Amino acid sequence: MTTDATLATHLQELRRGTVVVASLMVLRAPGYGYSLLETLSEAGFDVEANTLYPLLRRLESQGLLVSEWNTDEARPRKFYRTTELGDTVANTLRGEWKRLDGAITDLSFTHPGSDK
Amino acid sequence: MTSLVDRYVYTALRRIPEQQRSDIDRELRASIDDAVDARVESGEPLDTAVENALLELGDPDKLADSYADRPNFLIGPELYGVWRRFMLMLFTTVLPIVVVATSIGGFFADDVNIGAIIGNAIGTALTVGVHLAFWTTATFAVIERTGLGRDELRGGPWTPKDLPKYEPRAVSLGQVVTYVVWPVILIAAIILQRFTFTDVPVLDPGGWSFWWPLVIALIALKALWAVWLYRTGWTRPVLIVNALIAVAVGAVTTYLLASDNFFNPAFDWITDNNTDLLDWITPAVIVATIAGTLWDILETTIRGERARRGLPTKVPGSGNTYKFG
Numbered sequence: 001m002t003t004d005a006t007l008a009t010h011l012q013e014l015r016r017g018t019v020v021v022a023s024l025m026v027l028r029a030p031g032y033g034y035s036l037l038e039t040l041s042e043a044g045f046d047v048e049a050n051t052l053y054p055l056l057r058r059l060e061s062q063g064l065l066v067s068e069w070n071t072d073e074a075r076p077r078k079f080y081r082t083t084e085l086g087d088t089v090a091n092t093l094r095g096e097w098k099r100l101d102g103a104i105t106d107l108s109f110t111h112p113g114s115d116k
Numbered sequence: 117m118t119s120l121v122d123r124y125v126y127t128a129l130r131r132i133p134e135q136q137r138s139d140i141d142r143e144l145r146a147s148i149d150d151a152v153d154a155r156v157e158s159g160e161p162l163d164t165a166v167e168n169a170l171l172e173l174g175d176p177d178k179l180a181d182s183y184a185d186r187p188n189f190l191i192g193p194e195l196y197g198v199w200r201r202f203m204l205m206l207f208t209t210v211l212p213i214v215v216v217a218t219s220i221g222g223f224f225a226d227d228v229n230i231g232a233i234i235g236n237a238i239g240t241a242l243t244v245g246v247h248l249a250f251w252t253t254a255t256f257a258v259i260e261r262t263g264l265g266r267d268e269l270r271g272g273p274w275t276p277k278d279l280p281k282y283e284p285r286a287v288s289l290g291q292v293v294t295y296v297v298w299p300v301i302l303i304a305a306i307i308l309q310r311f312t313f314t315d316v317p318v319l320d321p322g323g324w325s326f327w328w329p330l331v332i333a334l335i336a337l338k339a340l341w342a343v344w345l346y347r348t349g350w351t352r353p354v355l356i357v358n359a360l361i362a363v364a365v366g367a368v369t370t371y372l373l374a375s376d377n378f379f380n381p382a383f384d385w386i387t388d389n390n391t392d393l394l395d396w397i398t399p400a401v402i403v404a405t406i407a408g409t410l411w412d413i414l415e416t417t418i419r420g421e422r423a424r425r426g427l428p429t430k431v432p433g434s435g436n437t438y439k440f441g
């Protein structure tokens with residue numbers, strides 16, 4: 001395995017799960033698949049359509065999102081919205097994210113072998 | 117242009133559970149159309165935009181798997197370990213026993229044909245092996261998908277108590293099973309040869325009044341001895357009793373052979389070119405019996421003594437020796 005491939009695997013593992021948090025946060029205002037994809041890409045999330053669309057349905061089946069078909073416009077679209085439970089889960093995940101960030105920051109100031 | 121999107125959506129839908137199809141159909145089309153529109157707006161020609169939008173979504177089969185949220189493996193990591201141990205056990209224990217048991221019959225056929233026996237053994241090994249592998253894997257795949265009995269199979273959380281014992285005195289269950297299985301097969305063969313395998317029994321029927329029951333009893337003792345060994349580990353009495361049993365079986369067998377009371381004289385021992393097989397077999401079996409008896413005593417005593425004195429023993433498969441204490 002080359003260094004690039006190793007790095008890619010680790011990056012993928014690190015990023016896994018961030019899309020869930022991001023989606024739950026963005027969808028506090030209702031949105032449809034493609035709009036969410038655009039928003040996430042612009043925000044700097046490296047997410048593919050073929051992962052995001054199935055993910056939305058999975059989150060819906062877990063009760064973190066609800067969906068509704070909007071037929072007002074020429075093109076009917078399925079709009080997703082974060083539920084109360086989804087919001088709670090998103091907040092918990094964000095809390096964990098912050099805790100990990102703090103822990104990693106602390107580590108970078110700790111020198112191995114020293115008392116602190 | 118539409119046909120390309122249609123083909124893509126239909127291909128994906130084929131592998132999605134029916135009750136989700138119409139909803140995913142609408143949503144997927146809307147998403148593709150949105151992506152195409154965005155690409156056209158940024159100046160791509162329509163054909164290229166469609167192609168690129170679909171290319172971005174990737175393999176429709178994979179997309180369908182992702183939607184259906186089903187595992188794309190036969191046996192997952194939770195059950196793989198159990199499956200592997202089970203297969204190993206089947207192929208190292210059950211398969212050899214079945215092959216040997218079915219081959220024994222060949223030696224008692226009217227005309228013994230070594231080539232045919234070997235051929236049959238290979239055939240049996242292949243057939244039984246394929247069956248064992250297939251049915252085991254199929255059962256595990258069903259368990260993986262239905263979850264039935266999965267927790268029982270995993271056998272609870274691992275604790276340090278589950279570690280195998282490497283102390284030289286300890287006797288592994290596998291070792292004991294081997295010690296028990298062979299006497300049982302031997303007894304079954306002695307009893308069955310009287311009724312099946314051949315029209316005329318191979319062993320002298322006159323022995324059933326006393327000698328054969330005695331031999332069976334002695335062989336059964338060996339199986340009981342193995343259970344005793346398992347319970348107490350290697351001790352001096354265990355080794356002495358093993359030697360006594362071996363000598364008794366060897367002596368009785370040799371006596372019966374030497375006094376022509378072992379093989380059934382009524383059996384057709386004459387080959388096609390008029391040699392009496394019995395003249396060859398009797399001395400050969402006498403030599404084999406004595407050698408086997410000596411080997412059994414020596415091998416068991418050496419192994420037992422090493423264990424009893426706590427000498428370092430090899431841990432099979434680890435490349436290391438374990439020093440007790």
